[in-house]
Amino acid sequence: AQTVTQSQPEMSVQEAETVTLSCTYDTSESDYYLFWYKQPPSRQMILVIRQEAYKQQNATENRFSVNFQKAAKSFSLKISDSQLGDAAMYFCAYRSAGDPHLSSNYQLIWGAGTKLIIKP
Amino acid sequence: DTEVTQTPKHLVMGMTNKKSLKCEQHMGHRAMYWYKQKAKKPPELMFVYSYEKLSINESVPSRFSPECPNSSLLNLHLHALQPEDSALYLCASSHPRGFSSYEQYFGPGTRLTVT
Numbered sequence: 296a297q298t299v300t301q302s303q304p305e306m307s308v309q310e311a312e313t314v315t316l317s318c319t320y321d322t323s324e325s326d327y328y329l330f331w332y333k334q335p336p337s338r339q340m341i342l343v344i345r346q347e348a349y350k351q352q353n354a355t356e357n358r359f360s361v362n363f364q365k366a367a368k369s370f371s372l373k374i375s376d377s378q379l380g381d382a383a384m385y386f387c388a389y390r391s392a393g394d395p396h397l398s399s400n401y402q403l404i405w406g407a408g409t410k411l412i413i414k415p
Numbered sequence: 416d417t418e419v420t421q422t423p424k425h426l427v428m429g430m431t432n433k434k435s436l437k438c439e440q441h442m443g444h445r446a447m448y449w450y451k452q453k454a455k456k457p458p459e460l461m462f463v464y465s466y467e468k469l470s471i472n473e474s475v476p477s478r479f480s481p482e483c484p485n486s487s488l489l490n491l492h493l494h495a496l497q498p499e500d501s502a503l504y505l506c507a508s509s510h511p512r513g514f515s516s517y518e519q520y521f522g523p524g525t526r527l528t529v530t
Contacts, residue, residue: 338524340507340524
């Protein structure tokens with residue numbers, strides 16, 4: 296079974312600085328997807344960035360980028376130029392890209408989350 | 416339009432009440448999900464509908480009854496809930512199998528309190 300681990304329950308960063316959130320996962324599959332979701336106090340779960348395992352290039356979305364190390368099973372999120380609005384819980388998630396006829400492949404495997412605090 | 420809407424935003428109900436949560440999406444997604452989320456925890460999957468058919472039921476108690484009337488709507492009927500059922504209930508949708516990226520889009524959630 297796949298597992299996702301976020302070892303940092305809480306992180307803090309000064310506004311305008313850069314912070315990296317860690318995520319490691321365990322799987323025997325070769326094809327899968329990885330996601331970072333953000334959940335601010337407003338509760339809405341927002342997709343920040345996704346990475347396809349078959350792509351070697353790291354995904355980027357504006358100030359958000361990932362460091363995907365497939366062999367090490369590591370998927371960290373880097374936030375540059377941190378802003379007050381980045382304060383939230385960040386969840387790393389895994390989804391199999393296996394047999395499309397298996398219902399279980401709809402499921403996201405979640406990490407425990409990292410609370411990000413932005414200091415003004 | 417990447418929006419999933421949920422109503423109501425907040426719900427307080429007694430243990431003998433019957434209520435329903437509603438979720439709607441107009442992105443053409445054919446997979447819809449219900450999650451339960453406790454504070455500071457990741458969401459826990461409850462149900463998955465694919466092409467309006469129940470695809471996954473994660474051993475959820477029968478006091479939770481899902482319904483998918485059409486491809487845009489998802490309901491969660493609640494009856495005889497317990498105080499421990501108090502949580503944030505999230506709805507999500509995605510393209511079904513066969514699409515490449517499988518990301519799920521979430522609604523803002525319904526904060527449920529059972530008294």
